[in-house]
Amino acid sequence: MTYFQRDRSWHPPAFFPPYKTSVRRSPQSALVMLPETLSEATGPVFGQSALGPLDNDLIRNFSPSGEDAIGPRIIVYGRVEDEAGRPVPGALIEVWQANAGGRYRHAKEGYVAPLDPNFGGCGRCISDDDGWYEFRTVQPGPYPWPNGPNDWRPAHIHFSIFGRSFTQRLITQIYFEGDPMIWRCPIVSSIPSKEGIESLIAVYDHAATVPMDARAYRWDIVLRGRRRTMFEGDAR
């Protein structure tokens, strides 16, 4: 084994009835232990050359008119690291989100809030040599969803992350500091501990704001830790 085992008690359980869709989509048998092989210790790597210059700028990367997307302008940035605290360079991070009114650009979306013609809602970037990543976007709005009689999703951004191996593959969501909707959301509450929930809350970072332009939120991503091996050349 080269990766730390995943602490499943820290993650949401598959079966979580307050999130109703999980009831019929959760495996009922225990997971089968798989010894790590090359199939899990390897994974696809996506080079910087695969990205376009606006891929991490959701304010401009879709706009057919060339005008900026509407909404509070924010920067989301942070560091990708593993459980041992080592930076993960070269991680591909894909994000998607609703617009500032809380509406997604999707055929099956039915919320009454208007579509922003200049906002697509997707972007991506690759972490640098020290693990840093950054996006520019508009702060997404909260929206209602048909789960309980009056359930709302807090403002959130979805993150899909590829680290160095398929074992590190992760999809999650981030929330925003100070949002009272976080603590009412059944999907958020599927995470067993308050500490776990707090680790998905991006923190307002005044020092990183761009004056007269965009506020900044910081969120650090933690992927599964890799054991140090005798043969590893990395001195970190």
Added chain:
Amino acid sequence: MIRRTEYLKESPSQTAGPYVHIGCVPNFCGIGGVFPEDLGATMITGEAKGERITIRGTVLDGTGAALKDAMVEIWQADAAGLYNSPEETRGEADPHFTGFGRRAGDYDTGEWRFETIRPGPVPGPGGRMQNPHVTLWIVARGINIGLHTRMYFPEDDVSADPVLSRIEHRTRVPTLIAKREGAGQYRFDIHLQGPDETIFFDC
């Protein structure tokens, strides 16, 4: 004095939700002009060595209904059993084969389909060779953490495989074996629940 060893905790998973398409396969769901092609749309990028195969299937919930909002990713070795990854130290993988594919289920039927090549065998525990297999990862609305499984080929004798042979519940092993539908054509349906529930792995 005892000093604690401090480690960080992995970021907790959250569901990919119903709109995973927007971020992962935007062209598929009609968001054009942002990325030239959806990631993982093309696995074969030239004269790749090996047998061309297609794998198709659906993800089914506990009521037997097909998920129409699932995303499936596959990861596999090339025809020689090498991974196209910097972590691959045994040799150079086929440069015309990425090993990585990503598809969303069809909006109407839920069916997904990969055009790939038959993978070669890869070493497993204790250096014993594993049967050729494809790794799959499934996310969708209602799936709180991505599900990891494997697909094996029906032509291969699975009795000696070092991973399959250690699975305690032998009656469940067939859930990991694709059905052959023709030359190079395979079907692999994934059951999230019920008597045919697919084996999902923790590694």
